[in-house]
Amino acid sequence: MSTSATExxxxxxxxxxxxxVDLPSPLRHLLLAALALAAVAGLLLVTGDLTALRLAAxxxxxxxxxxxxxxxxxxxxxxxxxxxxxxxxxxxxxxxxLRLPMLPLAGNLVAVVAVAxxxxxxxxxxxxxxxxxxxxxxxxxxxxxxxxxxxxxxEVLGGSNGLTVRTAGAPPFLQGLVSGSEWKALVVWTAVVxxxxxxxTVSTGRLGRRMRAVRDDETAAAMSGIPVGATKVTAxxxxxxxxxxxxxxxxxxxxxxxxxxxxxSLSLTLLAALVLGGIGSMWGALWAALAVxxxxxxLSDAVRAFELGKDVENNLPIVLFGVLLILVLRFQPLGxxxxxxxxxxxxxxxx
Amino acid sequence: MxxxxxxxxxxPLAALLALALAATGCTGAxxxxxxxxxDLSVSxxxxxxxxxxxxxxxxxGPAAAGYMSISRGAAAVFDHVxxxxxxxxxxxxxxxxxxxxxxxxxxxxxxxxxxxDEIFAMFGGLGTPTHGGVIxxxxxxxxxxxxxxxxxxxWNNTEEHPLTYGWQVDYxxxxxxxxxxxxxxxPGQDVGYLFQNxxxxxxxxxxxxxxxxxxxxxxxxYESEVTDLSAQVAELKRSGAEVVVCSCIPAFVALAMLEAxxxxxxxxxxxxxxxxxxxxxxxxxxAFTEDTDAExxxxxxFLDGMLITSYMPRVEDPDDEWAxxxxxxxxxxxxxxxxxxxxxxxxxQAVMFAQVLMSAGxxxxxxxxxxxxxxxxxxxxxSVPFSSSGGDHGGHQGAYVVQYREGGAVxxxxxxxxxxxxxxxxxxVDFTPLSPQELVFxx
Numbered sequence: 001m002s003t004s005a006t007e008x009x010x011x012x013x014x015x016x017x018x019x020x021v022d023l024p025s026p027l028r029h030l031l032l033a034a035l036a037l038a039a040v041a042g043l044l045l046v047t048g049d050l051t052a053l054r055l056a057a058x059x060x061x062x063x064x065x066x067x068x069x070x071x072x073x074x075x076x077x078x079x080x081x082x083x084x085x086x087x088x089x090x091x092x093x094x095x096x097x098l099r100l101p102m103l104p105l106a107g108n109l110v111a112v113v114a115v116a117x118x119x120x121x122x123x124x125x126x127x128x129x130x131x132x133x134x135x136x137x138x139x140x141x142x143x144x145x146x147x148x149x150x151x152x153x154x155e156v157l158g159g160s161n162g163l164t165v166r167t168a169g170a171p172p173f174l175q176g177l178v179s180g181s182e183w184k185a186l187v188v189w190t191a192v193v194x195x196x197x198x199x200x201t202v203s204t205g206r207l208g209r210r211m212r213a214v215r216d217d218e219t220a221a222a223m224s225g226i227p228v229g230a231t232k233v234t235a236x237x238x239x240x241x242x243x244x245x246x247x248x249x250x251x252x253x254x255x256x257x258x259x260x261x262x263x264x265s266l267s268l269t270l271l272a273a274l275v276l277g278g279i280g281s282m283w284g285a286l287w288a289a290l291a292v293x294x295x296x297x298x299l300s301d302a303v304r305a306f307e308l309g310k311d312v313e314n315n316l317p318i319v320l321f322g323v324l325l326i327l328v329l330r331f332q333p334l335g336x337x338x339x340x341x342x343x344x345x346x347x348x349x350x351x
Numbered sequence: 352m353x354x355x356x357x358x359x360x361x362x363p364l365a366a367l368l369a370l371a372l373a374a375t376g377c378t379g380a381x382x383x384x385x386x387x388x389x390d391l392s393v394s395x396x397x398x399x400x401x402x403x404x405x406x407x408x409x410x411x412g413p414a415a416a417g418y419m420s421i422s423r424g425a426a427a428v429f430d431h432v433x434x435x436x437x438x439x440x441x442x443x444x445x446x447x448x449x450x451x452x453x454x455x456x457x458x459x460x461x462x463x464x465x466x467x468d469e470i471f472a473m474f475g476g477l478g479t480p481t482h483g484g485v486i487x488x489x490x491x492x493x494x495x496x497x498x499x500x501x502x503x504x505x506w507n508n509t510e511e512h513p514l515t516y517g518w519q520v521d522y523x524x525x526x527x528x529x530x531x532x533x534x535x536x537x538p539g540q541d542v543g544y545l546f547q548n549x550x551x552x553x554x555x556x557x558x559x560x561x562x563x564x565x566x567x568x569x570x571x572x573y574e575s576e577v578t579d580l581s582a583q584v585a586e587l588k589r590s591g592a593e594v595v596v597c598s599c600i601p602a603f604v605a606l607a608m609l610e611a612x613x614x615x616x617x618x619x620x621x622x623x624x625x626x627x628x629x630x631x632x633x634x635x636x637x638a639f640t641e642d643t644d645a646e647x648x649x650x651x652x653f654l655d656g657m658l659i660t661s662y663m664p665r666v667e668d669p670d671d672e673w674a675x676x677x678x679x680x681x682x683x684x685x686x687x688x689x690x691x692x693x694x695x696x697x698x699x700q701a702v703m704f705a706q707v708l709m710s711a712g713x714x715x716x717x718x719x720x721x722x723x724x725x726x727x728x729x730x731x732x733x734s735v736p737f738s739s740s741g742g743d744h745g746g747h748q749g750a751y752v753v754q755y756r757e758g759g760a761v762x763x764x765x766x767x768x769x770x771x772x773x774x775x776x777x778x779x780v781d782f783t784p785l786s787p788q789e790l791v792f793x794x
């Protein structure tokens with residue numbers, strides 16, 4: 001294997017700067033996942049129900065963005081249709097809960113991942129020959145077209161009112177200890193950190209190296225013996241599965257899936273948030289998810305506090321998001337995570 | 352050495368993880384355990400001099416233009432009530448949260464209202480897909496869910512949602528009255544349907560089809576995301592429908608009328624209350640005709656002769672006591688925008704809510720509010736009988752029919768009739784609401 005060109009990781013490609021060699025990467029990621037889950041659980045203990053709901057939103061958004069990160073940052077394919085895979089996951093979850101209420105949640109989530117994977121294979125195989133703007137265009141069709149299916153199959157998918165489901169809350173022996181929302185947030189984060197651990201393992205493993213090789217130069221990668229097409233499809237499938245799982249978790253928390261939640265603007269927001277958070281790192285996905293969930297809430301509170309009026313409130317989040325994105329791209333192409341890394345480097349030098 | 356510390360650290364966390372997974376693993380995700388009803392003998396948001404109520408409304412985004420007037424109207428009424436000293440000495444603190452008609456945001460703002468604002472009750476939450484996502488939550492938390500603003504049948508289900516009280520006449524009842532009116536007044540004429548492809552269209556057809564059968568020559572639907580009705584209107588015209596029933600929101604009534612006029616098609620329009628706000632339609636029509644061949648054609652020419660089913664006082668009829676009262680009230684407490692029937696929607700809701708708070712008495716808790724709703728004898732301002740008790744939380748029970756005339760007047764051509772949402776008969780009723788002076792809704 002002549003992967004030596006990519007062995008020395010560029011900083012953009014993510015992964016810790018220093019490799020710890022004592023633990024194999026899956027175990028290391030699982031450990032990190034457990035730590036993250038413990039942190040979230042601790043946070044849930046000291047906050048209320050509303051924060052639990054928003055933390056859960058940060059969780060599933062982060063998973064979706066992390067999947068996109070692997071695709072865009074890792075393999076260099078731009079997808080404008082990531083929201084469509086969230087929609088596939090969301091509707092699969094809703095239908096499973098409605099039609100087969102006896103299935104346990106874990107089973108539902110596995111089924112959701114399976115369906116999203118199949119969809120990813122179908123789309124990825126069709127689009128693997130495309131690259132750059134052509135791939136973006138093809139995935140754009142998905143994001144635009146898929147919500148229309150809910151109208152076409154009105155009886156099954158509920159049209160524009162979508163599907164409303166009710167999922168079980170905390171198990172009986174925990175009732176009184178954790179509220180329904182806190183429990184759901186915990187479940188979401190359990191699934192999210194597991195998903196992230198898988199993504200991180202893929203990203204730092206052989207497949208990740210192959211993806212980056214393909215991203216940097218397809219011809220060189222092919223000449224080094226890397227199956228370019230298969231690598232691209234695999235990246236697409238993994239990203240789709242992550243998006244699907246995120247959508248399924250969203251339905252689990254919100255209890256509703258409507259086409260208006262999965263419009264083109266969702267796909268564009270995910271991509272923009274990824275760039276804002278930092279395209280090269282899993283940590284970027286966390287900042288991106290925080291921005292998606294909290295920016296709008298804080299801004300509309302701020303607008304109301306200063307009494308700037310409805311028109312401002314209507315448009316300010318979008319404008320500010322746009323301005324922030326332009327500034328980040330102009331001055332710090334590696335996003336918020338790049339800024340934080342630079343700060344850390346400065347601190348270390350100062351010490 | 353290192354490995355052992357890692358294992359030790361990992362142990363409890365792994366156990367926690369395993370526990371969490373095992374717990375979710377064993378029961379069905381969709382099997383929700385039955386619990387005892389929530390405790391209603393509580394009164395969050397209520398102090399000696401105020402009661403906090405909340406609502407979710409689209410104040411931004413595409414739906415805002417059409418529906419912002421509802422919360423403005425309600426706010427004007429509550430201002431008036433507060434000016435008169437409130438209700439049992441309490442001022443109404445009406446908190447409007449913006450959900451942009453996005454179900455995901457509705458869930459967030461509803462929790463914010465319940466958890467942070469500690470609202471006493473949810474009042475007039477707007478929209479079927481939006482409110483549908485929070486109705487379980489409100490009932491589970493024991494928050495009275497009073498008068499959601501939509502005609503979905505789902506609000507009237509006392510088994511599953513005992514704390515939800517519907518308000519708007521549901522789409523099926525209204526459509527039954529439309530169907531009967533068409534059969535009686537346009538016998539033998541061909542009828543076409545144009546409907547929104549969600550519960551509005553579905554429930555409306557269910558009602559219409561009880562009276563119209565062979566007359567129906569075509570059924571056309573639209574999606575609220577697609578603002579082009581040319582294919583639908585062309586098909587209505589081709590099918591030769593002389594009467595078109597439009598179960599549509601205002602924007603699509605206006606689009607359909609414009610499209611029909613531009614192709615020389617002039618059927619008798621029958622429009623549901625949700626789309627029959629002529630003041631809103633006029634605004635939309637003049638906006639849509641801007642920069643087209645029809646620019647400068649008065650909006651009224653499109654609307655002339657339109658039949659509308661209605662269950663509230665109407666702004667076009669200032670001789671009506673309640674309409675006059677609302678117009679004056681909005682002049683004083685409103686935001687200065689032109690008054691529409693959509694404002695009246697919110698104002699009627701607000702008066703009825705204030706009325707029930709009044710009936711609930713000075714010792715206010717959630718149980719008292721629910722009892723008052725169940726026992727209230729409604730006498731207006733709505734123009735038809737109203738139901739909120741005995742397992743029927745259906746709200747307005749029927750509708751009357753008006754015809755709009757160019758120049759801005761409406762004429763009542765069929766008095767109030769009531770019916771149920773199933774196959775029951777339609778009955779004429781003699782119903783006169785109390786006047787604004789007689790009806791007690793503030794101190």
